[in-house]
Amino acid sequence: MKHANSTSHLSVKERAKNAVQDEFLRNAVRFTTDRLRNRKQAVTESFGQWEVWRERGEQIRAHTIANLDAYLAQFIERLEAVGVHVHFAVDSSEATDAVLSIIQSKKARKVVKSKSMVSEEIHINQHLEANGITVVETDLGEYIIQLAKETPSHIIIPSIHKSREQIRDLFENAGATQLTTETRDLTAFARRTLRSEFLSAEIGITGCNFGIAETGSVVLFTNEGNADMVMNLPPTHIVLMGMERILPTLADLEVMAHLLPKSATGQNVITYMSMLTGPKRSADRDGATEMHVVILDNGRSRQLGDEQFQAVLHCIRCGACLNVCPVYRHMGGHAYGSVYPGPIGAVLSPLLEKGEQYSDLPYASSLCGACFEACPVRIPLHDMLVQHRQKLVASGHGNPSERMAFKGYENIFAKPGRYRLSIKMARKFLSPLAKEGKIRSSFGPLAGWTKSRDFPMLPKQSFREIWPSLKRE
Known part of the structure; x- marks a missing residue:
């Protein structure tokens, strides 16, 4: 799979210029983001008092990040109390080493995965495949882009840039015969193919939407049910999570269970909200017998205490800012050259990766403020983009x-x-x-x-x- 930064030798302006010349890409991204944005507007209007819920979400995330050390310590203590092995990774190298070490200790050769932005951030697939381990993405969108040897172009809908015809061709190259472009036929092929992968894999890797400090629970929001298969069928389950993805209590989860699906896909409730507290117990009928949680820093702790950028850690990865951003809607996600596209990526990527690689991303914005209005936890991304630009100019960057x-x-x-x-x-x-x-x-x-x-x-x-x-x- 090629890295998101495979065109990093080009500036974001040059990548954007190439992207806007792709008429299908522009139409596909515009169609899908319009649909997601309209669904969100409809569901939040019918839900009522949306601004009150946003303010509550902002308060929860601000309180959590301001006290992240305490809640992380509590979360780790609860995890270990229920039999979970915890690994703290300072950077992506430590995270991939931890995952590889677990897999090799089990002499495993096949891994099934559910969608995880952290796994994309640390390029775990490439590292595992380089060590002779087969990795299979089981989220439909991730499975599609894995076959295409590409990276996600949207936080929520990874294959937003692919047509049904392109997906059919990818599936036929993977062994399908006489496929139509009907969604029912395409998903049926994916289900048939992935079913055997679930049953034969020794390791399951998932992401983590939220970790509950109060209980040591890992919470996943999905719409396909594949994550439940990934964390229950293989005997060993590995969770990859950013260190900021903590919530203090289950009561806080109730707020996020409203904010995230409504903002991400315009759903009133998520299809599957799965909560896992430790590995399989003796009385359980199914589940992984061993569970590991890898908690990743990778530059996140540098934002703690920074008045300008600490609030970027409030993000719950809903992708709502992408759906309203006029820049993203014209050039798609790959033009950002980063794992995290859109306004959140333009702010976050230069913070996580110091140096020149993403230094021009803060200029990939019109500063219209639509991202702030869409954000369910009220992150002032437009202000942060200006602050990024000010720092760049002060350090001598610029024309x-x-x-x-x-x-x-x-x-x-x-x-x-x-x-x-x-x-x-x-x-x-x-x-x-x-x-x-x-x-x-x-x-x-x-x-x-x-x-x-x-x-x-x-x-x-x-x-x-x-x-x-x-x-x-």
């Missing part, structure tokens, strides 16, 4: 010509006389580029703007110039 332009802007607006003179000069300079009252330019700094937007010509007289006559009248 030299852009810095010169803003310096000129500062000098011009510092004196009224300079401002008036600059307006007169701009009229003369822009006049040859104007047509039907709008400026058109195929070169220079205006070209990028006028290619896709209207740039009205400056009026013959400014308000300040006509004000004396208006005042006399």
